Amino acid sequence: MKTLLWLTIAVLLFAAYFALSQRKSQPNTESESPTKKTGESNNVPVVEPVSISVSPATLIQGEPARITINGVASSSAIASLTLDDKPLPIFTDESKVSALVGIDFHKKSGSYPIALTLHDGRTIEEKFEVEQRAVATTTFDIPAQLGGNTKEAEHRLTSTLAQDTAIINAVLATTGPEKLWNGQFRLPLDGSITVTDVYGYKRQTGGVSLSHQGTDFRASEGTSVYAINSGKVAFADTLRNYGYTVIIDHGLGLMTLYMHLSENKVKKGDLVEKGDLVALSGNTGYSLGPHLHLSVRINGFSIDPIKFLELMGPE
Numbered sequence: 425m426k427t428l429l430w431l432t433i434a435v436l437l438f439a440a441y442f443a444l445s446q447r448k449s450q451p452n453t454e455s456e457s458p459t460k461k462t463g464e465s466n467n468v469p470v471v472e473p474v475s476i477s478v479s480p481a482t483l484i485q486g487e488p489a490r491i492t493i494n495g496v497a498s499s500s501a502i503a504s505l506t507l508d509d510k511p512l513p514i515f516t517d518e519s520k521v522s523a524l525v526g527i528d529f530h531k532k533s534g535s536y537p538i539a540l541t542l543h544d545g546r547t548i549e550e551k552f553e554v555e556q557r558a559v560a561t562t563t564f565d566i567p568a569q570l571g572g573n574t575k576e577a578e579h580r581l582t583s584t585l586a587q588d589t590a591i592i593n594a595v596l597a598t599t600g601p602e603k604l605w606n607g608q609f610r611l612p613l614d615g616s617i618t619v620t621d622v623y624g625y626k627r628q629t630g631g632v633s634l635s636h637q638g639t640d641f642r643a644s645e646g647t648s649v650y651a652i653n654s655g656k657v658a659f660a661d662t663l664r665n666y667g668y669t670v671i672i673d674h675g676l677g678l679m680t681l682y683m684h685l686s687e688n689k690v691k692k693g694d695l696v697e698k699g700d701l702v703a704l705s706g707n708t709g710y711s712l713g714p715h716l717h718l719s720v721r722i723n724g725f726s727i728d729p730i731k732f733l734e735l736m737g738p739e
């Protein structure tokens with residue numbers, strides 16, 4: 425019995441020794457264990473290449489552009505998009521993630537950066553060329569009923585314009601954070617269209633130089649004026665120089681202005697659909713005959729309405 429006990433102890437000691445020696449002889453595999461390394465894991469999602477395209481490719485002072493971000497499914501993937509370090513509102517339209525840009529009439533020509541940052545940390549930077557606009561200048565006489573070409577009439581014109589500009593700028597600052605427009609934009613008038621005054625030229629009146637910040641359409645007194653897309657009426661009142669005026673906020677910094685009207689058919693706060701009657705055209709304010717003046721503002725900048733309609737309107 426005693427012998428059996430000693431034998432059992434000997435076997436157990438041998439087994440313990442064997443186990444310990446085996447353990448020592450094993451290589452230290454801790455640092456070589458097949459842990460997943462960044463980039464090799466099959467849990468990393470498939471990454472679509474992301475790119476930026478700009479339409480039109482060449483940009484001119486006072487014109488609009490559309491920036492499209494290719495390779496992202498929705499605007500929620502984007503942390504920021506800037507042009508010349510200024511943030512641009514992003515929207516999704518017809519399954520394209522885009523931003524609208526209005527080039528300031530006075531922006532210096534040259535190369536500006538567009539910078540895109542995604543939430544996954546990727547960044548893309550592109551160059552954006554702005555070209556000089558050829559600006560025509562015409563001389564213009566202040567009509568006799570507005571005082572003629574006198575210093576007093578010039579002063580009155582510039583001071584009332586400054587008042588109107590302050591009111592308009594305050595309205596532009598109220599643009600909503602939601603995109604209210606849908607699909608393509610339409611013309612503000614029905615039937616055949618005649619442009620009587622283009623955007624951007626300068627009218628020199630004595631010591632005053634005024635740049636035309638919209639497009640004038642031929643329209644006899646009382647012609648129906650329609651919202652060029654859906655939005656919210658941000659202003660419907662009268663201004664010293666622009667006469668009866670309706671301003672529609674389409675959201676995200678895009679506003680359209682209808683001026684020199686004979687009658688406003690909407691009031692501030694009204695929601696309008698594309699094609700809704702908003703006013704009747706006229707000859708109010710500083711106007712030399714019945715017409716419709718249409719202005720388009722993108723993030724406050726006045727841009728050429730005809731170029732805007734080419735970009736955002738029907739084919």
Ligand SMILES: [Zn+2]
Nearest residue numbers: 638639640717
């Ligand atoms: Zn005009």
